[in-house]
Amino acid sequence: MSTATATDKTGARTEEAADVITGARERIDTLDDRIIGLVQERMAVSAVIQEARITSGGRRVNLSREMEVLGHYREALGKPGTALAMTLLELCRGRV
Protein backbone atom coordinates (compact mmCIF):
# COMPACT_ATOMS: atom_id res chain seq x y z
CA MET A 1 0.00 0.00 0.00
CA SER A 2 1.21 3.51 -0.72
CA THR A 3 -0.75 5.17 2.09
CA ALA A 4 1.82 4.54 4.83
CA THR A 5 2.65 7.75 6.68
CA ALA A 6 6.19 8.96 7.46
CA THR A 7 5.75 7.81 11.03
CA ASP A 8 4.61 4.34 9.87
CA LYS A 9 7.68 3.98 7.67
CA THR A 10 10.19 5.14 10.28
CA GLY A 11 8.69 3.80 13.50
CA ALA A 12 8.77 7.34 14.95
CA ARG A 13 5.89 8.61 17.07
CA THR A 14 6.05 12.22 15.92
CA GLU A 15 6.33 13.92 12.52
CA GLU A 16 9.45 15.75 13.74
CA ALA A 17 11.24 12.52 14.60
CA ALA A 18 10.06 10.96 11.32
CA ASP A 19 11.64 13.87 9.40
CA VAL A 20 14.97 13.43 11.22
CA ILE A 21 14.95 9.70 10.52
CA THR A 22 13.99 10.08 6.85
CA GLY A 23 16.81 12.58 6.26
CA ALA A 24 19.36 10.48 8.13
CA ARG A 25 18.31 7.35 6.21
CA GLU A 26 19.06 9.14 2.95
CA ARG A 27 22.57 9.87 4.23
CA ILE A 28 22.96 6.22 5.24
CA ASP A 29 21.87 5.04 1.78
CA THR A 30 24.47 7.36 0.22
CA LEU A 31 27.15 6.10 2.62
CA ASP A 32 26.21 2.48 1.89
CA ASP A 33 26.56 3.11 -1.85
CA ARG A 34 30.04 4.55 -1.24
CA ILE A 35 31.01 1.64 1.02
CA ILE A 36 29.85 -0.87 -1.60
CA GLY A 37 31.86 0.98 -4.25
CA LEU A 38 34.96 0.90 -2.03
CA VAL A 39 34.49 -2.83 -1.37
CA GLN A 40 34.26 -3.44 -5.12
CA GLU A 41 37.41 -1.36 -5.65
CA ARG A 42 39.18 -3.36 -2.91
CA MET A 43 38.13 -6.61 -4.61
CA ALA A 44 39.61 -5.45 -7.92
CA VAL A 45 42.93 -4.39 -6.35
CA SER A 46 43.14 -7.62 -4.35
CA ALA A 47 42.53 -9.61 -7.56
CA VAL A 48 45.52 -7.87 -9.21
CA ILE A 49 47.76 -8.95 -6.31
CA GLN A 50 46.44 -12.51 -6.27
CA GLU A 51 46.84 -12.92 -10.05
CA ALA A 52 50.41 -11.59 -9.95
CA ARG A 53 51.31 -13.99 -7.16
CA ILE A 54 49.65 -17.02 -8.80
CA THR A 55 51.18 -16.21 -12.21
CA SER A 56 54.59 -16.07 -10.52
CA GLY A 57 54.04 -19.59 -9.15
CA GLY A 58 52.86 -18.57 -5.68
CA ARG A 59 49.61 -19.21 -3.81
CA ARG A 60 46.45 -17.14 -3.88
CA VAL A 61 46.38 -16.71 -0.11
CA ASN A 62 49.03 -15.10 2.09
CA LEU A 63 48.13 -15.74 5.72
CA SER A 64 50.68 -13.39 7.31
CA ARG A 65 49.26 -10.49 5.28
CA GLU A 66 45.72 -11.51 6.23
CA MET A 67 46.75 -11.38 9.92
CA GLU A 68 47.92 -7.78 9.35
CA VAL A 69 44.59 -6.87 7.71
CA LEU A 70 42.60 -8.51 10.54
CA GLY A 71 44.70 -6.67 13.15
CA HIS A 72 44.19 -3.35 11.39
CA TYR A 73 40.39 -3.69 11.46
CA ARG A 74 40.38 -4.98 15.04
CA GLU A 75 42.46 -2.04 16.23
CA ALA A 76 40.14 0.43 14.50
CA LEU A 77 36.75 -1.17 15.24
CA GLY A 78 37.19 -3.72 18.03
CA LYS A 79 36.10 -7.35 17.88
CA PRO A 80 33.36 -6.80 15.27
CA GLY A 81 36.09 -5.28 13.09
CA THR A 82 37.68 -8.71 12.88
CA ALA A 83 34.42 -10.21 11.59
CA LEU A 84 34.10 -7.39 9.07
CA ALA A 85 37.67 -7.96 7.86
CA MET A 86 37.02 -11.70 7.52
CA THR A 87 33.98 -10.96 5.36
CA LEU A 88 36.04 -8.55 3.23
CA LEU A 89 38.78 -11.16 2.82
CA GLU A 90 36.20 -13.75 1.76
CA LEU A 91 34.79 -11.33 -0.81
CA CYS A 92 38.29 -10.59 -2.11
CA ARG A 93 39.85 -14.06 -2.28
CA GLY A 94 36.91 -16.45 -1.87
CA ARG A 95 36.50 -19.04 0.88
CA VAL A 96 39.60 -20.87 2.05
Ligand SMILES: C=C(O[C@@H]1C=C(C(=O)O)C=C[C@H]1O)C(=O)O
Ligand atom coordinates in the same frame (compact mmCIF):
# COMPACT_ATOMS: atom_id res chain seq x y z
C1 LIG B 1 45.71 -9.10 -1.68
C2 LIG B 1 46.54 -10.07 -1.26
O1 LIG B 1 46.23 -11.41 -1.43
C3 LIG B 1 45.28 -12.09 -0.62
C4 LIG B 1 44.14 -11.21 -0.30
C5 LIG B 1 44.25 -10.31 0.74
C6 LIG B 1 43.36 -9.12 0.84
O2 LIG B 1 42.36 -9.04 0.09
O3 LIG B 1 43.64 -8.21 1.66
C7 LIG B 1 45.25 -10.48 1.71
C8 LIG B 1 46.12 -11.53 1.66
C9 LIG B 1 46.03 -12.59 0.61
O4 LIG B 1 45.43 -13.75 1.15
C10 LIG B 1 47.84 -9.75 -0.60
O5 LIG B 1 48.65 -10.64 -0.40
O6 LIG B 1 48.06 -8.56 -0.27
